[in-house]
Amino acid sequence: MTATTTPYAELKAPTTARRLLTAPTTGPLVALLLACAFFSFSTDQFLTGGNFSLIVQQVMVVGTLAIGQTLIILTAGIDLSCGAVMAFGSIVIAKMAAQGSLPPLVAIALGIAVCGGFGLVNGLLVQKIPLPPFIVTLGMLNVAFALTHIYSEEQTVTSLPAPLTALGETFPLGHTDITYGSLVTIALFLAFAYALSGTGWGRHVYALGNSQEAARLNGIRTSRLTIGIYSVAGLLYGVAALLLISRTGVGDPQAGQTDNLDSITAVVLGGTSLFGGRGSVLGTFIGVLIVGVFRNGLQLMGVASIYQTLITGVLVILAVTVDQISRKKAR
Amino acid sequence: MSRTSRLSTSLLRAAAVTGVAALTLTACGSGSGSDSASSGSGSGSVKVGLITKTDTNPFFVKMKEGAEQAAKENGAQLVTAAGKFDGDNAGQVTAMENMVASGVKGILITPSDSKAIVPAIAKARAKGVLVIALDTPTEPESAVDALFATDNLKAGQLIGEYAKAAMTGKTAKIATLDLAPGVSVGVQRHDGFLKGFGATDKDVVCAQDTGGDQAKGQTAMENCLQKEPDINVVYTINEPAALGAYTALKAKGREKDVLIVSVDGGCTGTRAVKDGKIAATSQQYPLKMAAEGVKAVVTYAKDGKKASGYTDTGVTLITDKAQTGVDSKDTAFGLENCWG
Numbered sequence: 176m177t178a179t180t181t182p183y184a185e186l187k188a189p190t191t192a193r194r195l196l197t198a199p200t201t202g203p204l205v206a207l208l209l210a211c212a213f214f215s216f217s218t219d220q221f222l223t224g225g226n227f228s229l230i231v232q233q234v235m236v237v238g239t240l241a242i243g244q245t246l247i248i249l250t251a252g253i254d255l256s257c258g259a260v261m262a263f264g265s266i267v268i269a270k271m272a273a274q275g276s277l278p279p280l281v282a283i284a285l286g287i288a289v290c291g292g293f294g295l296v297n298g299l300l301v302q303k304i305p306l307p308p309f310i311v312t313l314g315m316l317n318v319a320f321a322l323t324h325i326y327s328e329e330q331t332v333t334s335l336p337a338p339l340t341a342l343g344e345t346f347p348l349g350h351t352d353i354t355y356g357s358l359v360t361i362a363l364f365l366a367f368a369y370a371l372s373g374t375g376w377g378r379h380v381y382a383l384g385n386s387q388e389a390a391r392l393n394g395i396r397t398s399r400l401t402i403g404i405y406s407v408a409g410l411l412y413g414v415a416a417l418l419l420i421s422r423t424g425v426g427d428p429q430a431g432q433t434d435n436l437d438s439i440t441a442v443v444l445g446g447t448s449l450f451g452g453r454g455s456v457l458g459t460f461i462g463v464l465i466v467g468v469f470r471n472g473l474q475l476m477g478v479a480s481i482y483q484t485l486i487t488g489v490l491v492i493l494a495v496t497v498d499q500i501s502r503k504k505a506r
Numbered sequence: 507m508s509r510t511s512r513l514s515t516s517l518l519r520a521a522a523v524t525g526v527a528a529l530t531l532t533a534c535g536s537g538s539g540s541d542s543a544s545s546g547s548g549s550g551s552v553k554v555g556l557i558t559k560t561d562t563n564p565f566f567v568k569m570k571e572g573a574e575q576a577a578k579e580n581g582a583q584l585v586t587a588a589g590k591f592d593g594d595n596a597g598q599v600t601a602m603e604n605m606v607a608s609g610v611k612g613i614l615i616t617p618s619d620s621k622a623i624v625p626a627i628a629k630a631r632a633k634g635v636l637v638i639a640l641d642t643p644t645e646p647e648s649a650v651d652a653l654f655a656t657d658n659l660k661a662g663q664l665i666g667e668y669a670k671a672a673m674t675g676k677t678a679k680i681a682t683l684d685l686a687p688g689v690s691v692g693v694q695r696h697d698g699f700l701k702g703f704g705a706t707d708k709d710v711v712c713a714q715d716t717g718g719d720q721a722k723g724q725t726a727m728e729n730c731l732q733k734e735p736d737i738n739v740v741y742t743i744n745e746p747a748a749l750g751a752y753t754a755l756k757a758k759g760r761e762k763d764v765l766i767v768s769v770d771g772g773c774t775g776t777r778a779v780k781d782g783k784i785a786a787t788s789q790q791y792p793l794k795m796a797a798e799g800v801k802a803v804v805t806y807a808k809d810g811k812k813a814s815g816y817t818d819t820g821v822t823l824i825t826d827k828a829q830t831g832v833d834s835k836d837t838a839f840g841l842e843n844c845w846g
Contacts, residue, residue, distance in 0.1 A: 218608070225607070229603055229604075329688040333621050423625060423626065432591060433591065477583070477586075479586050480561060480588050
């Protein structure tokens with residue numbers, strides 16, 4: 176389309192309606208709403224407050240991991256270690272509090288700090304040597320996985336003190352029970368959505384993802400920024416570890432084995448580009464909910480779980496295809 | 507990116523999802539066909555949930571078949587779910603919550619993690635749902651209403667007694683290809699085998715974990731033979747591990763003079779017994795576990811009577827080279843009753 180044939184209306188500032196239609200999260204949001212509509216028609220139990228509360232509760236762990244994953248993917252990186260790091264953090268928290276006789280809050284802080292430490296090491300290796308994020312985090316996946324099994328002695332940690340599971344407790348809201356952990360996850364999503372869209376730090380993250388060299392030449396301290404992002408992601412995995420414990424009521428060395436891929440799935444479904452620089456945390460939240468809604472809805476319909484895997488796979492390929500096509504058009 | 511292409515991107519995403527919704531419909535059509543056939547409209551019939559460790563292991567596939575069959579016979583509606591991998595506790599918890607939300611009367615579960623699943627089971631039971639463990643007990647066993655399972659200690663003991671009889675007059679050098687540390691099924695079979703053989707862990711010259719996997723079983727056996735070349739009795743946690751061991755032994759030309767015993771009674775495994783690759787196996791009955799479980803839930807729905815305690819679903823020693831003093835059936839019986 177050349178400028179001379181562009182209708183006048185096109186040149187005016189976008190209307191609110193148009194802005195809504197073209198926001199990067201619109202596609203995923205429409206997808207989510209369509210899925211919800213579909214399941215509401217298909218099963219009686221889907222469209223209830225209790226069920227929505229359940230879905231948020233079920234996605235809070237992967238959701239919190241996915242915030243960290245979004246930050247890293249925005250820098251054109253990837254984190255394969257997030258699930259394993261979380262599992263290690265959860266065992267540290269559970270064992271320290273249940274068997275190490277540390278006060279629960281100290282154990283929690285320690286576990287989150289340990290996860291932050293993993294993030295810091297990832298960031299240092301990616302930035303200082305530098306190594307490709309894929310390789311660094313693949314290595315770290317195995318390190319964290321092994322440490323989890325060594326430290327836990329393959330034993331599930333039970334009989335956790337109450338503060339560790341407090342976030343899994345519910346409070347009533349109307350006729351629905353909401354878990355505190357869900358609120359923590361939603362608060363984190365909102366906080367990081369603001370940090371990315373409303374602060375200078377956020378603009379730097381996008382700039383770094385688009386071109387590290389250009390960002391550096393523009394005076395952004397890219398090295399510090401990258402290491403910081405990986406560390407923050409690590410701390411988020413620590414929070415996810417606490418949420419995981421509170422949800423299942425135990426410290427489980429087997430946990431988190433597919434959560435790295437699940438978090439990447441959520442990020443991609445939420446419209447964030449794997450090539451960096453484009454996307455949003457709110458999109459990821461929608462992506463997480465899409466997976467949660469499909470899993471819950473298909474289960475309520477009585478469809479075998481293997482179809483959940485099938486559909487999630489197809490959705491991911493479609494989402495990446497859309498990303499690629501839109502990139503080609505943009506060129 | 508221009509505004510128009512952004513708009514079309516959004517629309518494209520929406521179109522993509524509509525496509526997937528259609529796919530869902532298709533999937534439901536093929537996936538739940540048998541369910542809806544057994545339940546009619548679904549309203550009024552008893553809803554029974556079955557949660558297995560994975561979707562892909564033939565043992566659980568057979569368990570699901572048994573449950574479907576029993577649901578059909580009892581006019582119940584079966585919903586199924588599984589973890590993504592063996593050990594996926596969070597996946598099983600999620601499946602449980604969804605089933606309770608969908609209004610099941612009872613849940614049959616094969617716990618991936620005996621301890622970790624306990625709090626989730628407590629929540630479901632608090633809502634009046636009957637929970638029965640199949641195949642694998644919970645820790646503590648009282649966390650569920652009832653347990654329908656193979657007596658794994660006995661399964662191990664049978665092959666232990668068989669191996670002892672078959673090795674009469676020879677000095678045994680035992681290798682054990684185990685499951686994984688701390689997994690109760692594996693520990694019980696291993697201990698049962700030693701008990702039946704009249705041996706202790708000190709008599710085992712090589713013990714390796716295999717995860718019940720054929721390739722890992724082969725590697726484990728190769729390493730054991732490297733360590734102790736004259737091993738002549740091999741206990742294996744299941745038949746895939748046994749077949750892995752056989753491959754390793756065959757590569758060394760030892761397949762004829764080493765006694766391999768196993769547990770499970772899958773069809774592939776039972777055929778391996780018939781072919782002489784495995785000397786004997788203890789056969790278990792997943793179909794029966796599921797069928798009994800479905801019946802128990804239907805009874806609970808009708809009379810409010812809860813199943814309780816442990817029900818042994820039986821185990822049979824299968825071999826074509828029977829030993830005196832050890833009860834066994836031949837592979838013809840084994841193949842008729844095998845799973846997978």
